[in-house]
Amino acid sequence: MHRILITGNSGSGKSTMAAQVAAEYGLPHLDLDTLAWESPAVRRPLDDSVAAIRAFLDRNPQWVIEGCYTGLLEAVLPHATELRFLNPGVEACVRNCRSRPWEPHKYPSVEAQNQNLEMLIRWVREYETRDDEFSLRRHRQLFAEFDGEKVEYTDNIQMPKKAMHPTREDTRG
DSSP states (O other): OOEEEEEESTTSSHHHHHHHHHHHHTOOEEETHHHHEETTTEEOOHHHHHHHHHHHHHHOSSEEEEOSOHHHHHHHGGGOSEEEEEOOOHHHHHHHHHTOOOOTTTOSSHHHHHHHHHHHHHHHHTTTTOOSTTSHHHHHHHHHHOOSEEEEEOOTTHHHHHSSOOOGGGBOO
16 A cells, blocks of 8 residues: 655655656655645645545545645645655755746746746745744654654655665665
8 A cells, every 4th residue: 555745845856756656656646735725825724725635535545645734744644654755955956946847736837937936946945944834844853753664865866766666775764
């Protein structure tokens, strides 16, 4: 049974890894960005997002879910069989954000996405110092508390070749 939760900073490779895992195992893929936000860029009430997550879990016995919102991840964690924490470093995340293709599920156009890029990069650079639900501290706490199979990826180069089949040497905890 595959119930895989992927977290990390924005630009860490969560969506890429989730798409690879979903394709390999034929799993439904849920990007928590699609449940956390309403247009235009207004955060949905937490209870509404959690209810949508629960509905997804009820419909799908196996899945891959990815996001950076610990408030939402905590609703998923008790159901997960595996946790993957992508932590390649802030500069790798910044590079990934700069080379990210257009995300039509988040932005109405490439131009709209590009207009948000510098704000996103500032936010990504604060990952190690801020103390909110998106922070390194909160992701580390979530990782430490998870009792199932877990892997922390600290090298962006490792991720593509190990994304779908982590080895025991990759497992930390």
